[in-house]
Amino acid sequence: MEKSAVYHQPCSAYAYPYDKDTMHIKIRTKKDDIQSVSFIYGDPFNFVKNEENKYKWISQRKYMIKVAQTNLHDYWFIETKPAFRRLQYGFVLISSEGESAFYGERGFSKLEKKTLISPDYFFKFPFLHEVDLFKAPEWVKSTVWYQIFPERFDNGNPSISPKNVLPWGSKNPGTEDFFGGDLQGIINHLDYLKDLGVNGIYLNPIFEAPTNHKYDTLNYYSIDPHFGDKETFRKLVQESHKRGIRIMLDAVFNHIGSQSKQWQDVVKNEEKSPYKEWFHIHSFPVTEGTNGNIEGKTTLSFDTFAFTPKMPKLNTANQEVQNYLLDIATYWIREFDIDGWRLDVANEVDHAFWKKFHHAVLKEKNDVYIVGEIWHDAWNWLQGDEFHSVMNYPLTQAIIDFFIEDKINAMELVSNLNQHFMKYMQNVNEVTFNLLDSHDTARILTRAKGNKKKVKQALAFLFAQSGSPCIYYGTEIGLDGDNDPLCRKCMIWDKKKQDEDMFLFTKKLIALRKKYQQILSNGRLKWILVDNQTRILTFSRNLGQQSLVFYFNQGEFDEEVPINKNGISYVNAWNETS
């Protein structure tokens, strides 16, 4: 038995409350090393007198299920509903060679009666409190998102376009170009989006800012004048809500734009500025430094996003800054009834601030969805009191590596995905914000070198996972584009230039997603066939008596997939034949 590989941590993604009655428990062992794991558990205070008139701790024993395998590990799982919401538990492992051992809070012990009846050797989950549960808004699970980069969706009101506006789609976008996209442009296409089937829109920043991407905010309280005004935005929210579409905005709270009145005051008044504590300033006067690199200058006298002088970092530990940002966060909910906040550069802002943000925002409206921009392992922002979700780029990466760029084989895909899913609690996986591309990456069609079949597979695979999937504007009509700024091309509205086949495919996928939403949100994932040779992948999502079975053939050849129809009633979900 490879004891050094065994891992379990109480009060983590290895032992957490799934709902107010249910605990989930996992344990990790070396791949193929262990033949069975049983779970020994009971209430920590439940003792009864035995024959010798001595009190004895009461425990039960159940087999755990092997739910996931990676290239290095097996993961074992069990669900339990402790009668008194308290849990004391340990594990009995039996290796492939028949060796047995007890594993608990004190590590490995001999499997003997003495150990099994000694509470000291066991792990504890002291009390399941509903208030400490990770809870995301229920609507998120049935939402299919559509991300819009407003400057590039449609120009609905040319009278407010920037002076230097370029004709729509007249060229590939450069970093400084404006094409006049605005909020009215989005309103004009809400019926298009409803027809497509999406029921959530994530908007890149819309507050006043000089750039086309608006991540360098000037004023968080006003809509950028080239995008519209508050009345246009109110109409956008209302018209969206009428169509059952929710609206999520982008909050850029890590930094502010260097043209903002706050930063300009610091530049002008230096140490006398009332805003000097709003930033992380190392010395006055604030200087932009000398040596530039890809991200800016490393000799800045103040902290910025990356090394970008245009984006001075806000001091979110400062009470005034907190009051300012929390008022903004609640203002747009209170006054305009938005449904979600996507948080830019979320991992570089302090946890203490996000906890206050979570509290303030949910107090204003109790089902707002909070999504952090975190590209990597985000476990400690997803404990229930900060974010509901993150932009799930590790999933993106695994899908692209296999379906788009052929960098990994089928087993590596499964290993990478299993490892990622095992990092988070199931509650979290059920509401992650899943995407193939965004304003920050090359577009999926371009990564696939124009191979539509690959894009369709990747999209279908994305839609087959837990979480709520997002389509980056234009993917549904075959928009392409390399890394920023090319991934921010103007949306194509000329029907003749749209890819109708891709549109119908996407629409169908969205419809299926909604039809089978419950099983796709909550169903257990089971890998059935994972074939490196043929690059065929078969898996099912299972909930109660229902299963959805998926067949992906990412190989070069057509293959017959055997379907076991014995005693099972089934339909072909894609073609609606039986």
Place this chain on the structure above:
Amino acid sequence: MEKSAVYHQPCSAYAYPYDKDTMHIKIRTKKDDIQSVSFIYGDPFNFVKNEENKYKWISQRKYMIKVAQTNLHDYWFIETKPAFRRLQYGFVLISSEGESAFYGERGFSKLEKKTLISPDYFFKFPFLHEVDLFKAPEWVKSTVWYQIFPERFDNGNPSISPKNVLPWGSKNPGTEDFFGGDLQGIINHLDYLKDLGVNGIYLNPIFEAPTNHKYDTLNYYSIDPHFGDKETFRKLVQESHKRGIRIMLDAVFNHIGSQSKQWQDVVKNEEKSPYKEWFHIHSFPVTEGTNGNIEGKTTLSFDTFAFTPKMPKLNTANQEVQNYLLDIATYWIREFDIDGWRLDVANEVDHAFWKKFHHAVLKEKNDVYIVGEIWHDAWNWLQGDEFHSVMNYPLTQAIIDFFIEDKINAMELVSNLNQHFMKYMQNVNEVTFNLLDSHDTARILTRAKGNKKKVKQALAFLFAQSGSPCIYYGTEIGLDGDNDPLCRKCMIWDKKKQDEDMFLFTKKLIALRKKYQQILSNGRLKWILVDNQTRILTFSRNLGQQSLVFYFNQGEFDEEVPINKNGISYVNAWNETS
């Protein structure tokens, strides 16, 4: 290379800020499997142009130090001060057989240039925020605690003793006995405690309650009348502070006494009681159930501590309960200037409540010490926004197993301790509340079957560790006693009956602890000789150019311990000889 054993988790005890400039990074590998680990690190946004005019990520490389070994694992450590408070990092492992591999956020990769320059493969620590630091009051590190069970320390005011009071020390205590100990009794002996050298007193509950232990609170706003009144308590705090002694009280917030007005109102008025939401009630009328076990009755119609009907569990998610308890928590600081709160059954109260508690208490007085009663792995209460410390029973257990009960050998002791220390951040280990016994355990002298030498070794070893050590009243004069109620015997004040030798030993130990406090708080622990045969244990604590070296001989025979005096200036700290 046993890759399945390798473990690292960003934003955890494996990667955390130690102070506002410094990060600590650890990685775990299989015992004796890896010959070297190097740390590859840099700022995530720091790129420079290389010869081919392409931007390249700048990283550095340093060897990590193997700081701890357990029976299964090696732990490697490095400290780094990231210039821009951001860190991107990975590890290069070389196995004993010379195999090398890169380990990062995506798991293991081939050690090749492509990997080393690809930020995607690296772990991140996005930004070091001072506000998110784990910070405990600085005074805790130089504090030696003395725990007093007030009913048994001294009867300083017989006029307020309970009617059924027994003559002091006239018998071994039963669970229901009263001996008349009170606050005046403590005041009377403050000079004794100052002479002993302790500078912190932890008091078991002193609020009004029917039992002798007072864990079933009647009224959190009044001092138990048999212990004194608010003026006596104010005097106790003031007289203690005059002598440089801090006072920590016991907050029993998980449950209230069943005789409290709140619970009695529920019993009387049932669903009409204004307090019905203060508890976890499953059905009315509240009944105490039928089937008793060691802890009470499992058919209760309400939640309690364990299954004890006398201790109905408070609903700390209820706003009124929160206001009530937080006012109590701040009242005793505001009005009486107490220095610490020890939190009873802390792990069964919700995290959300403790975060509010932490905030409220530190806002009232910014250096109050918060210690949770948690007997097991408490990592997620020790993240910086709940507790500063826990009662460190896993350390107790390891010391007793080796020094007192000879259950484990020297290497097992070291393994158990290393494993425990590695679980927490160093900031946490520096302020844990370390103890050998308490009102909840048998006394150390009794566990040692009266063997004083063993007790002295265990005490000395406890004092040699990071954290702040606590002496349970009477240990210093040889008080013994088995499990509750026998561990709560009356303090012996008759000099002739006190163990003077133990007193002098304890006093000397405390003095040494204070003299070498800095190195004992912050010095790195290094095991030098760990001999299972002779049961000899040698280790050092090292800080800067100073080392304290400890020799413990827990075996049967006297042994000569070789001291390498070459070129080192040293003193015998115990005998003050050189």
